[in-house]
């Protein structure tokens with residue numbers, strides 16, 4: 646598997662993992678000269694393959710967009726969630742330390758419990774679901790294994806090439822007279838394109854944890870209402886799910902200039918879909 650991956654390598658020292666995911670696709674556009682590896686090229690839970698690949702290739706920057714992101718699925722597949730989201734990033738960090746590479750690793754607002762009026766980068770995490778626990782373990786594994794990391798926490802991603810809220814709601818809006826959307830969970834929607842574009846700037850900053858989202862906050866209902874006419878509000882309790890969600894998982898960015906407002910970003914995303 647490693648040999649197959651190496652054969653794909655081009656002349657570049659940036660390695661992007663999870664390149665076929667939603668964020669991975671946006672990163673490909675921002676780093677056109679990077680080497681892109683999907684799940685089939687490198688399984689980040691395979692410690693030896695991770696080590697061999699990074700030792701052989703010797704990248705200067707590794708960007709990890711690989712993760713198990715099915716929040717409800719993580720409840721039923723805890724071992725898999727911890728393998729991919731918890732241990733995998735640690736293997737990457739150890740290999741990057743050996744190679745002298747910077748590791749950019751993405752994490753989530755779901756490491757917080759959602760009981761406070763916003764979370765700064767150094768606020769104490771307290772996940773309330775298996776996905777959040779596994780992602781928190783990933784952060785800790787990275788920090789334990791290296792110094793030169795950039796952990797980018799983000800939230801409520803939407804963009805091309807992935808299952809996301811905007812696509813789901815647009816499709817429901819066309820099929821149904823009204824679409825009920827929860828109004829008691831608040832967060833910060835983030836366009837993958839904007840997050841990917843912000844990533845080079847984070848690489849050039851000091852090691853540490855960064856909160857990168859589009860500007861502005863809203864409930865899922867307010868988010869939907871911005872782009873469909875037939876959304877109506879409801880409560881989380883009316884839609885029982887396998888995993889609990891934090892009620893107020895607003896990431897506060899104290900370190901970098903804000904990105905544009907999520908409203909502008911979602912309109913651009915929808916326009917880009919209409920153009921395809």
Ligand SMILES: NC(=O)c1ccc[n+]([C@@H]2O[C@H](COP(=O)([O-])OP(=O)(O)OC[C@H]3O[C@@H](n4cnc5c(N)ncnc54)[C@H](OP(=O)(O)O)[C@@H]3O)[C@@H](O)[C@H]2O)c1
Pocket residue numbers: 662663664665666667668669683684685687688689690709710711712713714729733751752753754780799800801802803806807808
């Ligand atoms: N989506 C959100 O709303 C959101 C919110 C906050 C933070 N984040 C974080 O942002 C990052 C990117 O998320 P995303 O939405 O782009 O995720 P995504 O679309 O689900 O993409 C993740 C990619 O990782 C790959 N992958 C899964 N297991 C792997 C493994 N063991 N080894 C290598 N690759 C593996 C997947 O491949 P397969 O599909 O083939 O398994 C997929 O291509 C993740 O760290 C996520 O936790 C996402």
